[in-house]
Amino acid sequence: MHELNRRSFLKAAGAASATTMLGARMHALTAMQTEPARPVAANDHIQIALIGAGGQGQGDTKIAVQVPGVKLVAVADCYNGRLDHSKEIWGDDIFTTRDYNEILARKDIDAVIIGTPDHWHKHASCDAMKAGKDVYCEKPMIHLYADGPEMIETAHATNRIIQIGSQRVSSLLYIKAKELLEAGAIGKLNMVTARWDRNSAMGAWSYTVPLDASPETCDWPRFLGSAPKIPFNAEHFFQWRKWKAYGSGVAGDLFVHLFSGTHFITGSHGPTRGMAAGGLRFWNDGRDVPDVMLGLFDYREGFNLSLRVNFVDGGEESEGLIFTGSEGTMEIGGGAVTVTRVPREQAPGYMIDSFTEAMQKQILADYDKKYPPHSGSESLGGVEKYEAPHGYSDSYDHFKNFFEAVRTRKPVVEDAVFGFRAAGAALLSNLSIERGQVVKWDPDAMKLV
Numbered sequence: 123m124h125e126l127n128r129r130s131f132l133k134a135a136g137a138a139s140a141t142t143m144l145g146a147r148m149h150a151l152t153a154m155q156t157e158p159a160r161p162v163a164a165n166d167h168i169q170i171a172l173i174g175a176g177g178q179g180q181g182d183t184k185i186a187v188q189v190p191g192v193k194l195v196a197v198a199d200c201y202n203g204r205l206d207h208s209k210e211i212w213g214d215d216i217f218t219t220r221d222y223n224e225i226l227a228r229k230d231i232d233a234v235i236i237g238t239p240d241h242w243h244k245h246a247s248c249d250a251m252k253a254g255k256d257v258y259c260e261k262p263m264i265h266l267y268a269d270g271p272e273m274i275e276t277a278h279a280t281n282r283i284i285q286i287g288s289q290r291v292s293s294l295l296y297i298k299a300k301e302l303l304e305a306g307a308i309g310k311l312n313m314v315t316a317r318w319d320r321n322s323a324m325g326a327w328s329y330t331v332p333l334d335a336s337p338e339t340c341d342w343p344r345f346l347g348s349a350p351k352i353p354f355n356a357e358h359f360f361q362w363r364k365w366k367a368y369g370s371g372v373a374g375d376l377f378v379h380l381f382s383g384t385h386f387i388t389g390s391h392g393p394t395r396g397m398a399a400g401g402l403r404f405w406n407d408g409r410d411v412p413d414v415m416l417g418l419f420d421y422r423e424g425f426n427l428s429l430r431v432n433f434v435d436g437g438e439e440s441e442g443l444i445f446t447g448s449e450g451t452m453e454i455g456g457g458a459v460t461v462t463r464v465p466r467e468q469a470p471g472y473m474i475d476s477f478t479e480a481m482q483k484q485i486l487a488d489y490d491k492k493y494p495p496h497s498g499s500e501s502l503g504g505v506e507k508y509e510a511p512h513g514y515s516d517s518y519d520h521f522k523n524f525f526e527a528v529r530t531r532k533p534v535v536e537d538a539v540f541g542f543r544a545a546g547a548a549l550l551s552n553l554s555i556e557r558g559q560v561v562k563w564d565p566d567a568m569k570l571v
């Protein structure tokens with residue numbers, strides 16, 4: 123078994139391209155996206171619209187239209203400045219509106235990208251699917267637990283494609299990590315630790331409020347949607363992540379990426395129990411969600427997940443996952459997957475100093491006979507590093523996967539079931555803090571227990 127694992131690990135490792143000073147063997151991963159694009163027939167073009175043209179919506183769309191055969195025709199947003207800027211980016215021919223229903227009513231739109239705040243994800247996705255559109259919906263898929271089943275059922279009933287926007291699950295680094303774990307590169311997985319630390323005002327969501335923000339330039343009632351009705355508040359509109367009414371705290375914003383990555387790589391449906399601790403430690407600016415959060419989760423596959431998001435550490439931004447197995451670790455971070463193999467010692471070692479000298483001698487003599495030095499296990503160690511090409515974009519691959527599904531009707535990598543399992547697991551942390559309890563979850567049925 124050991125040998126089989128080792129052989130498959132070496133095979134998965136591929137040909138080494140270089141060795142660093144520290145002895146790590148370096149491998150350059152190849153991105154599919156660098157291959158020349160297939161020509162797309164005119165009748166195979168996909169026309170898309172963007173709903174929610176803020177930071178992520180605009181960023182997503184800039185990437186989506188780089189996929190061959192994809193054209194943006196319309197944009198909906200609640201702030202005039204973003205509709206105007208959409209025309210600046212994509213031209214005056216783009217149809218713009220504050221009301222996404224005008225977009226959904228158009229027959230010439232095949233698919234929509236949803237980049238609204240979280241509290242609109244379910245409404246916009248379900249409305250779009252019912253109008254016959256395929257959907258790329260940003261993460262976290264849900265804002266409330268009830269959103270999950272409704273989105274899954276609507277996708278099923280309307281036979282629409284829905285891809286959730288945790289782009290890392292399309293990353294060639296994550297694909298490599300999955301392959302390595304399956305090949306036994308680190309032995310049996312025992313633990314995953316993941317972190318996302320951000321110490322800047324931008325990292326902590328204090329996004330710039332535009333100079334002209336007002337009830338005239340912002341469609342406040344439409345932004346609020348199903349959220350509690352309060353008078354116009356520009357911070358709520360432009361920094362919505364700080365309030366539970368629209369966002370899902372660090373759990374929905376950041377934990378969810380770490381869950382989707384863990385689930386993709388391990389193939390797990392999710393945790394069975396979760397508990398979190400956290401609080402508002404530094405950014406006392408009126409927000410009602412923690413800026414420090416730690417979560418612990420049990421997986422029935424026999425590993426634990428520990429997560430940390432920290433907005434106040436004073437250090438550099440740091441994001442990544444470490445998979446710890448019985449024979450080493452695998453880290454994803456800094457644009458690479460690094461496997462450090464630490465083979466388990468075959469010899470048990472000894473602790474004999476407190477015994478008589480005669481007995482120490484006897485134990486040592488027996489030990490050397492039973493466990494001769496250099497019995498071979500050392501040669502299995504070493505560091506292998508797999509690097510993504512410079513400028514690699516996992517978002518591009520995630521969109522490519524989505525548009526391929528739109529064309530072929532084949533499943534996407536992150537459908538509504540996957541999206542709900544990741545977001546449902548992430549939001550256990552909020553529930554645990556709210557209730558002051560461990561929260562149980564059935565990852566197959568996707569239900570709180």
Ligand SMILES: NC(=O)c1ccc[n+]([C@@H]2O[C@H](COP(=O)([O-])OP(=O)(O)OC[C@H]3O[C@@H](n4cnc5c(N)ncnc54)[C@H](O)[C@@H]3O)[C@@H](O)[C@H]2O)c1
Pocket residue numbers: 173174175176177178179198199200201204220222237238239240242260261262287288289344345347359360361362375
């Ligand atoms: N995948 C990622 O890495 C990633 C990164 C950042 C954000 N996101 C996700 O993208 C989403 C948007 O985040 P953001 O940072 O771009 O927020 P943002 O505030 O910059 O943009 C949201 C936009 O949605 C608009 N909007 C609100 N309600 C609307 C409605 N009913 N119809 C049309 N437009 C509406 C707002 O006017 C705003 O312009 C969030 O769900 C977030 O979690 C994902």
